[in-house]
Amino acid sequence: MDYAKLLYSNPRGIGCDKCHGESGKGGVIASYVQKGKQKVLKAPAINATSRAKFFAALNNPRSVMPKYSLTIEEFESLYEYVNSEK
Secondary structure, X not given: OHXXXXXXXXXXXXXXXXXXXXXXXXXXXXXXXXXXXXXXXXXXXXXXOOHHHHHHHHHOOOOOOOOOOOXXXXXXXXXXXXXXXX
């Protein structure tokens, strides 16, 4: 779990916690105005997602999600970490 916690806070440059929060419950990344309208960029909760969806998001990131080069063991560690009772 110590290694997973380290990966979560800094997997390869920017940590998952910066957008998804310390416990993986998601949150607001940024709030801004675009074409006169208030917009909010949110990170989804990742602590209650399926293993398949979790791996798909890391392997094929969309929007502002960074691409990480993680081993299958690191994926598994991260998944178990965000779904554990910390």
